[in-house]
Amino acid sequence: MTVHTGSGSPVVQPQQFQTLPMRLIAHAEQHDRALSQTELKGLLAFFTSGLKRSQIAETIAQHSTEIVTAGAERIFFGGTAIAYLDPPANREHLPGYAPFPKPVEAAKERLKVQSTIRSNYLKEAVRFVQVQFEDREPLPNGFRPIPIWRYGEVRMRRSMRDLGWFLRYVTYAIVAGDSSIVTVNVRGLRGVIPEDVTEATVIAIQDMKWKALSYFKTDSEAQELIRQEFDQLVAEYIVQKPTVRVRQGVSNEQQGLQLPESYALSATIRQKFVMKPNLSVTEQNSVVKAAYRQVFERDITHEYGVALSELESRWKEGQLSTKEFIRQLGKSRSYRKLFYEPFTISRIVELSVRHFLGRGIYSIGEFQSYFEIITNKGFAALVDALIDSTEYADYFGEETVPYLRGLGQEAQECRNWGAQHELFKFSASVHKAPQFLTVFGHYQQTLPNQHPYGVGHDLLETQFGAVFPKPEWKHLGQVGEFNPNHRRILIDTNNNPLEHWAKIPGANHLKVLKLNPIVHSQATVNGSIAVNAVIEGVYQQLFGRQIYAEQRSHLAEAKLKSGEIAVKELVRQVAKSKVFRQIYWEELYVTKAIEAIHRRILGRPTQTRQEIAQYYDTCARRGFYALIDQLVDSHEYTQAFGQDTVPYERSITPQGYQMRVQGRAGSLPQLHESAGNPVNGSRVADGTWMKAIVQNHSMNGKANVDRPQIELLIVPEVEIVQPESMEV
Amino acid sequence: MSIVTQSIAAADREARYLSLGELQAIKDFFATGQHRLQIAMILTEKESYIVDHASLRFWERCRVTPSNSGIPRFRASCMRDQAWYLRLVTYAIVADDVEPIRVIGTKGARTMYDSLGVPIQNVIECMRCLKEVSIDLLSIEDGQSVAPYFDYLIQGLQS
Secondary structure (H helix, E strand, O other): OOOOEEOOOOOOOOOOOOOHHHHHHHHHHHHOOOOOHHHHHHHHHHHHOHHHHHHHHHHHHHOHHHHHHHHHHHHEEOOOHHHHOOOOOOOOOOOOOOOOOOOHHHHHHHHOOOOOOHHHHHHHHHHHHHHHOOOOOOOOOOOOOEEHHHHOHHHHHHHHHHHHHHHHHHHHHHHHOOOHHHHHHHOOHHHOOOHHHHHHHHHHHHHHHHHHHHHHOOOHHHHHHHHHHHHHHHHHHHOOOOOOEEEOOOOOOOOOEEEOHHHHHHOOOOOOOEOOOOOOHHHHHHHHHHHHHHHHOOOOHHHHOOOOHHHHHHHHHOOOOHHHHHHHHHOOHHHHHHHHOOOOHHHHHHHHHHHHHOOOOOOHHHHHHHHHHHHHHOHHHHHHHHHOOHHHHHHOOOOEOOOOOOOOOOOOOOOOHHHHHHHOOHHHHHOOOOHHHHHHHHHHOOOOOOOHHHHOOOOOOOOOOOOOOOOOOOOOOOEEOOOOOOOOEOOOOOOOHHHHHHHOOOOOOOOOOEEOHHHHHOOOHHHHHHHHHHHHHHHHHHHOOOOOHHHOOHHHHHHHHOOOOOHHHHHHHHHOOHHHHHHHHHOOOHHHHHHHHHHHHHOOOOOOHHHHHHHHHHHHHHHHHHHHHHHHOOHHHHHHHOOOEOOOOOEEOHHHHHHHHHHOOOOOOOOOHHHOOOOOOHHHHHOHHHHHHHHHHOOOOEOOEEOOOOOOOOOOOEOOOOOOOOOO | OOHHHHHHHHHHHOOOOOOHHHHHHHHHHHHOHHHHHHHHHHHHHOHHHHHHHHHHHHHHHOOOOHHHOOOHHHHHHHHHHHHHHHHHHHHHHHHOOOHHHHHHHHOOHHHHHHHHOOOHHHHHHHHHHHHHHHHHHOOHHHHHHHHHHHHHHHHHHHO
16 A cells, blocks of 8 residues: 555654653553552652752762763773863853863863873883772773773773763762663663673773762762662663564564664653452552553543442452453443444444554554454454454463553554554543544545645745745644645646636746747848847746836847857846846845745746755855856756746746736636635635636646646747646 | 753753752752642642532532533542542642643643533633632642642643
C-alpha cells in the first residue's frame, strides 16, 4: 500500500530524566492513587536534605577543575593532563551568568600548557609515583597508566571532556535526588568509548569520587550522597552496551522494529503488573485495579459497585489465569455496555485492540481481518481472537496484565501517530467516530484541498512578507504529504485548458512570445515587427504595462534588434534599469521586493518561506543587481523560458484569481450565485469555490492553474512550439 | 517541569554546572518543601470530607445537572472526578508546578465533558466549590498558596 499522507504527529517531548518528586508522582498517578505514606516520607527526606544537596553541587562545581585533575593524574602521566580540558565557553555577557569563584592554583596551572617534553620525564615519573601514594584506593594489578604523548591530543581532549561531563551529571543527579540522568547519559557509553580505556576510566571516576569526598570530610551525610551517585555512575558505565528492544514482526505490514535502550530509559517508567498467588493482599489489589484500568480505562469499581467480585476472587486464588480473567472482563456485561453498545463496529474494533493488545491498529489489512471476525461471529469472537493471538502470548503471556505499548515501551511505527496517541488518552472512549479507519481512508484519498500554511505547499499569492497570516479557517487534522513540485488538480479533462487560461482576468494577453533568432538575423520588415512585439512583451511582463518612452532601455533594445543579445539579456537589462529598481526595490522592504521581482521575472509566486530565505542572503550581502542576476541565471529561468522566450505568467493561485475577479467585476464572467464569493477564504480552503468554477465556467479546476505551454504565432519569426502534455 | 528539572535541563543544554542563581532557586524549592508536603497531606487525608461538602455546595448552586438528577452512576462519576482533580492539585502542590494538572488533567478535558454531555460550566462551578471547601480547611496563608493551582485548573477547563 502506498502511503500518501501521515496522520499528523503530536509534539513529543520525552522526559529525559526524572527528579524524585516527579518520579513518585508519576508512579502514584499510574496507580491512580494519592501519594502514600512511604512516598511522603521519602519526599520529606528529600526536601530536608535539599540544602545539603545544593551545597554539595555548589562545592563540586567550584572545585570541578581540581576534581577532574585528581582523576586524570592517576591514569595519565608524562604531561599536564588538565591542560587538555577545554575551559567552559565564555558566557560572561549572557543572561543568567554568575561565575563561581575560581581557585587560583588551577588558573596558574593552565598557563603551563602542553609541556609534554621528554626532558622532564623523570620529574613527571616522580610526581606520578607521589600521586599514587596519597591516601587513595590502590591501583588494580596490571594497570598501566597511559602516557599522554602517545595517547594523542585529540583523544586526550575527549577524555578530559568526558571526565568533566561525568562530574557535571553527578551534580545534577545529586540535586535531582534521582540518578536517572546519570543512567540515561552514561549507560551504553562503554560501547562508544574504546574498550582499552574502560579500566582507566573507572579508576579516574573512583579518584574523582575520592577528591570530591575530600571536601566533605566531616559530613557523613554529604559523603553518602556523593558516594551513591558516583557508584551509580561506575555501575552504569561498566555494564555492557545495552541491547535494543525489539518489537517482533508479524507480517509485511507489521514489521519488526528496534527501540534503542536510551529511548526506553528516558521515557517515564511504567510498571507492569503480574498476578501471582503468593502476592500480598495489597499487591493483589493493585494488580486487580491495573486490570480494570487497562480494560475499562478507568477504575469502575466505584462507579458500578462490585459486579465481578466472584471472578476477581477466583483470579486472586489462582484458579483463573490473568489471561482468562481479562477474557472474562472483555465478555462481561459491563464491557458490553461501556464499549460495545454505544459505538459503531469500526470504533469497537479500535478500542478493543487498545484494551486487549495495548496498541493501535497498524494497517487497513489488520483492521479488515478483525472487522470480518466481528461481523461474522460477533463480539465475543473478536475478544477471543485478540486474546488467543500469538501477539498476546508473546507480550503478556498467561500472567501479565496487558499494558499500553506506547512511546518508550516499544518502537513505534512512523504512521497513524495522531490516532494512536488519541487512542492512548484517557478521553479515548468518548470519541465515537472511528479514528484509525478515517486515517486509513485519508491514505487512499487524493491530496486534500487545504490551505498551504500548515498543511501543504501550494503556490501562494504574494504575502508581502506575512509568512504566518492569521488562519481564517480550521485545518483538517491531516497533513498532505507533498512538496513544492506537486500540483493539485481537480480533474476536469473535457475542456481545453487554454480556454480557461483565457478566462482568467488580467491574463488576456495570451501571447507567449519567442523570438526565432535565425529568421530574425535576416533583417526584414516582418522581422522588425516581431522584435518590437517581443520588446513590448518584455515591458508588459516586467511592469505589467507599457512604460513611457523615456523610461525604456533604448540601448538594450537596440542590441536586441541588431541580434547582439538574446531576449534573456534584454530582460536582465530592463530589470536592472533605474525605473524597475525604483518601482520594485527602493520603495519596498526586502521580502516584498523579493516576492514582487520573483513574480515578474520567473512568472510565478514564491512557494515557501525557504524559497524566499535563499534570496535574503543575496539581497543583504550583494544587493539588488545580484538578486536580478540570480533570478535570471537560475536554472528554472533557463528551463522555462530559455534564451529567446519572453517570460510569461506561468501560474495563478486561488487567491490571485479571486483578487482579479473582484478587481474587474464588471468586465468578467461572474460566479454563479450559489457558488458565492470566497472572500473570507474559507471556501478557498475547502475547495468548494473551485468546484463552482468548474461547473459554472467549465474551467479546469486546478488549485493552481498552470499555464499551458503554447506559443502563439504572430509573425513568421515567432516559432510555434507543440504544447506540452497536460498533467492530469 | 519543576524548578529542579527546569534548571538542570537549562544547564545541561549549555553544558555547564548549575549556576548560583539556579541553585538559589532550588534551595528555596527545598526550603518550602516540607510545608508544601503538609498541605498536600491535609488535603489527601480530608479528601472524602472535601468531596462530600463540595458536592453538596455544588448541587445547591447548580440544581439541574446530571449528577443531581438522581441517577447513582452520574452521582458517583461526579464525585470520582472531584476526588481525581483534588488529587491532581495535591500532586501539583508537591511538585510546586502546574504541569501535573496540565498534562494529566486539563488537556482534552473539555472535549471529553462535551461529548459526555456534561455542561462544562457546571464542571467549572463544581471545581470552584472544591476550591472553596479545600481553602476553608487551611490557614489563610496556606489557602493563598493553594488557590493558584485550583485557579489554573479552572482556567484549563474553561479554555
